[in-house]
Amino acid sequence: MTLWTDRVRPDTLSHLARRTTASSDGDAIPVSAPFTGERIGSVPACTESDVEVVS
Secondary structure: OOOOOOOOOHHHHHHHHHOOOOOOOOOEEEEEOOOOOOEEEEEEOOOHHHHHHHO
16 A cells, blocks of 8 residues: 555544444445556445444
8 A cells, every 4th residue: 555645543443433333244335546546545435324333
């Protein structure tokens, strides 16, 4: 993974990813840097039932 900024470090991204709740190991949604189009990661594709789990 390319480090595209000094403000958001890989450990910060890992911390944020652990806070995400998804009840299944389903699909992931790719995330791209808007200024380059480079893929910088992915987020879980959550469902309505995931929202119910955390509410």
